[in-house]
Amino acid sequence: MTQEEIRLGQEELATVRRGSRGLFWTCGIFSICINLLMLTGPLFMLQVYDRVLGSGSEATLVALFSIVAFLYLMMGLLDGTRARILSRIAARFQTRLENRVFHASMAQAARNPRDTRKIRGMDDLTAIRRFLGSPALSALYDLPFTPIFLCGIALFHPYLGLLAVGGGGMLVAVALWHRAAAKPKQDALIRAENEAQQTASRMTSAAEALAALGMKEAAFRRWFKARETALRQSVASEDTTHGFTAASRALRLFLQSAMLALGAWLVLERQLSAGAMVASSILLGRALQPVDMLIGQWGLVQHGLRGWRDLAELLGRTPAETSHTALPRPKAALSVQHLTVTPPGQTQAALRMVGFDLAPGEALGVIGPSGAGKSTLARALTGVWSPTGGTIRLDGAKLSHYDSEALGRYIGYLPQQVQLFDGTIAENIAKLALTPQAEAVIAAAKKADAHDLILSLPEGYDTPVSAAGGLLSGGQLQRIGLARAFYDDPVIVILDEPNANLDNAGSLALNTAIRRHKDEGGAVLIMAHRPSAIQECEKLLVLEGGLRRAFGPRDQVLGEMVKNSKDILRSGTAQGGIR
Numbered sequence: 001m002t003q004e005e006i007r008l009g010q011e012e013l014a015t016v017r018r019g020s021r022g023l024f025w026t027c028g029i030f031s032i033c034i035n036l037l038m039l040t041g042p043l044f045m046l047q048v049y050d051r052v053l054g055s056g057s058e059a060t061l062v063a064l065f066s067i068v069a070f071l072y073l074m075m076g077l078l079d080g081t082r083a084r085i086l087s088r089i090a091a092r093f094q095t096r097l098e099n100r101v102f103h104a105s106m107a108q109a110a111r112n113p114r115d116t117r118k119i120r121g122m123d124d125l126t127a128i129r130r131f132l133g134s135p136a137l138s139a140l141y142d143l144p145f146t147p148i149f150l151c152g153i154a155l156f157h158p159y160l161g162l163l164a165v166g167g168g169g170m171l172v173a174v175a176l177w178h179r180a181a182a183k184p185k186q187d188a189l190i191r192a193e194n195e196a197q198q199t200a201s202r203m204t205s206a207a208e209a210l211a212a213l214g215m216k217e218a219a220f221r222r223w224f225k226a227r228e229t230a231l232r233q234s235v236a237s238e239d240t241t242h243g244f245t246a247a248s249r250a251l252r253l254f255l256q257s258a259m260l261a262l263g264a265w266l267v268l269e270r271q272l273s274a275g276a277m278v279a280s281s282i283l284l285g286r287a288l289q290p291v292d293m294l295i296g297q298w299g300l301v302q303h304g305l306r307g308w309r310d311l312a313e314l315l316g317r318t319p320a321e322t323s324h325t326a327l328p329r330p331k332a333a334l335s336v337q338h339l340t341v342t343p344p345g346q347t348q349a350a351l352r353m354v355g356f357d358l359a360p361g362e363a364l365g366v367i368g369p370s371g372a373g374k375s376t377l378a379r380a381l382t383g384v385w386s387p388t389g390g391t392i393r394l395d396g397a398k399l400s401h402y403d404s405e406a407l408g409r410y411i412g413y414l415p416q417q418v419q420l421f422d423g424t425i426a427e428n429i430a431k432l433a434l435t436p437q438a439e440a441v442i443a444a445a446k447k448a449d450a451h452d453l454i455l456s457l458p459e460g461y462d463t464p465v466s467a468a469g470g471l472l473s474g475g476q477l478q479r480i481g482l483a484r485a486f487y488d489d490p491v492i493v494i495l496d497e498p499n500a501n502l503d504n505a506g507s508l509a510l511n512t513a514i515r516r517h518k519d520e521g522g523a524v525l526i527m528a529h530r531p532s533a534i535q536e537c538e539k540l541l542v543l544e545g546g547l548r549r550a551f552g553p554r555d556q557v558l559g560e561m562v563k564n565s566k567d568i569l570r571s572g573t574a575q576g577g578i579r
């Protein structure tokens with residue numbers, strides 16, 4: 001993460017914030033009016049004590065009271081409106097960024113599933129929204145008036161001013177102390193809650209395996225440990241906040257009484273009027289209110305600030321996709337040159353300087369031992385992982401020249417582990433479209449030879465399935481995944497271990513689907529261990545340790561491999577090494 005990336009992320013967030021600049025200014029103007037109206041109470045006291053009580057005029061009291069009632073009404077209206085504006089600013093901030101944060105989170109998650117920060121993108125956005133719409137932000141608007149009110153008290157009497165400034169300083173010191181004391185606890189709490197949440201979601205998604213392996217108790221203990229830590233941190237953090245909130249509230253009330261006591265003494269000394277005594281006490285309460293509020297709401301402020309920082313990092317690391325000139329539907333011609341791919345978060349390339357070509361109507365088998373880089377190649381070809389070197393061209397254009405949506409349409413993909421999502425079978429085949437095109441769904445299912453299988457399910461294409469699995473067998477899941485790969489008429493289909501769970505009939509159906517796709521001018525890439533999967537392949541690419549060991553017509557490559565292995569065996573036998 002570079003400073004430049006963080007700066008870009010900060011700038012992006014600030015641009016969205018600036019989109020509500022007018023509303024922020026409106027709140028600022030409202031705050032000036034609200035804080036001027038805060039003087040209503042003290043001024044009323046001054047008038048009552050010094051004018052009404054002195055003159056005994058009931059008419060003056062009624063007139064003053066009417067004015068005060070009106071001013072308080074205005075203050076209430078302004079305060080309420082300011083709060084409403086702030087919550088709308090907050091909602092607008094979230095709405096404007098939701099799409100961007102969702103896609104940035106998804107991109108991060110796809111690139112690096114082990115990076116936990118991806119999941120928090122939306123949470124960070126919510127934390128910022130909560131802060132923007134909270135009374136804490138109103139308190140921040142009121143905070144600049146605190147020193148003004150404190151100086152105002154000094155106008156009544158310098159001693160009162162000294163007490164006010166001293167007391168205010170003590171309260172601010174308490175606030176800063178709270179901030180310093182709460183930060184590490186808040187950070188630890190967020191980390192612990194995150195860990196507990198992730199442990200829980202990992203356990204629930206593997207619930208079946210945990211039960212089958214008799215690991216339920218062990219899983220519970222692990223989750224409980226994570227949860228217990230989070231709970232401990234939560235109690236510690238709340239204790240700190242409650243302690244400081246109580247201390248600051250007590251201090252504020254004490255200061256008001258101290259102000260009253262000092263005022264009373266000054267009245268006795270005939271240096272102050274009774275009205276000024278009461279007014280200064282009220283004014284002090286008003287002056288210190290925002291500080292008090294901020295201490296109470298500090299958790300929210302801290303979450304918001306942290307959310308802002310983390311979101312800036314996420315957005316900086318994941319620049320928004322620039323829209324590209326729409327290219328015509330490509331031919332199924334793939335050209336890969338010197339392709340090097342390093343998995344996210346790793347320093348070592350999983351694929352190095354690999355090259356091959358694929359023409360329309362051809363199928364390429366990619367074989368190699370475990371960890372050879374087959375799935376890495378599939379991820380690079382689907383655009384999920386960006387190459388660190390070399391190029392991938394589809395019909396002459398680099399993959400990066402296509403919009404990711406368009407690329408998803410042109411390149412069908414069956415991942416090694418098929419993952420369905422909550423929805424019906426039809427919605428899953430239609431890649432979660434809200435209104436799946438029935439014809440296209442059925443065509444894809446027929447192409448994958450999954451139509452009859454789907455009709456045999458309780459509600460056919462409308463059978464609900466869940467992301468957590470169930471209902472479907474491994475083979476059925478793979479056939480539905482295959483139908484999804486063929487949905488929307490892709491030009492190239494990439495199948496990662498497509499027959500891992502298929503029986504003979506399934507393998508035959510797969511080969512028929514591949515043949516059909518080639519006949520229609522499409523191309524197919526098959527990452528495979530089992531020989532039956534490469535039956536339809538004209539070409540073969542052999543990977544080993546991320547390097548291209550062989551590439552060419554299938555039978556020629558297989559022949560060379562057999563010859564090589566025979567040579568190795570022979571030389572091994574001659575040296576007495578391998579028997």
Ligand SMILES: Nc1ncnc2c1ncn2[C@@H]1O[C@H](COP(=O)(O)OP(=O)(O)OP(=O)(O)O)[C@@H](O)[C@H]1O
Binds near residue numbers: 343373376
């Ligand atoms: N998400 C990932 N993060 C980091 N490294 C990864 C990731 N996925 C794969 N790798 C690494 O890349 C290398 C190639 O893995 P890849 O999954 O491409 O192999 P493969 O040939 O598909 O293996 P298999 O046949 O077992 O599926 C491995 O060394 C693996 O550790």
